[in-house]
Amino acid sequence: MVIPSTPRSAYRRVLTIILVVIGVALVGFFGLRAYRAYTRFQPDAPVAGLRDVEAIRGWMTLPYIARAYDISEDSLFDALDIPKTGNARLSVKQLVAKYDRDPQATRQTIQQVLLREMRGFTPSGGAP
């Protein structure tokens, strides 16, 4: 027995197909990304500040880097030859732009200071 389809049932069929297709696509796409993020996550890692010098990001301020890696702020400002006054609230990226520095060289200078000054540093071998 064939039941004739009404405009309303045709609309519902299209809506059903759209919802299922979008649902499968979203679950697949975000599920895979979530799985990848989960594989990088280490729930048992120690939480005693940052350890890996590769974790330096452009948005970080120098006082934050100093606090997170447990070193003195002054050594970072001195190594970069930047006055602390007026620069404590600027990010590494903003400092690079303000003083027209090479981003890579600035990053390396910060990493060298961290490696030199961090107490009990052990290389962890990867960015968080």
Add this chain to the structure above:
Amino acid sequence: MSDLTDALLTAVLAYGALTLGLALLVAALGIPLPATLLLLASGAFARQGMLDGPLALGLALLGSVLGDSGSYCLGRCGGALALKHVEGRALWRQARASFGRRGALAIFLTRFILTPLALPTNLIAGSSRYAYGRFLVIDILGELVWIALYGGLGYAFADQWEIVSDLAGNLTGALIGLLALLAGSALAYRARRHRVVAARAVRRSAV
């Protein structure tokens, strides 16, 4: 991370919890800002001693609740104008009654699980004239769960908050996909049942 996210993270570090509260207020009004990421980062910053934890929690709650109330008001005022022509219709009355019955759950869940749907929920709550007092109480409870959950995760995994943020964002996307899939399956099931009932009725009338 985008330039905007970078700028917001720097601002939270440089100017403290007030920036977090303001960012959450603006995000709740519908401006697309990475609110959950900021909350996770703030939890980590509090653990690292860069933010005053209780102050950040208070200002985050205040900002997000004020923002949600703002978008509720937008729905209430804007909705009254935009929906003037459907106000008397039966379907609109039915939708409004339906939100009145199930709105509390929708408001609560969109605060911390289905966060991308929070703004539309606020607008619908306002435009359907959902009682503001009830909205506010559920909103505060939901926002507290959101702040405690993500701020707590940032605090607990301070050195891995970027990964946790990535994980949480993608799980939310997958959950929304799962909801779409469930809604599609429910529609397909109802349509099939409707067809079976209709076929039976036709067969019976033929006999």
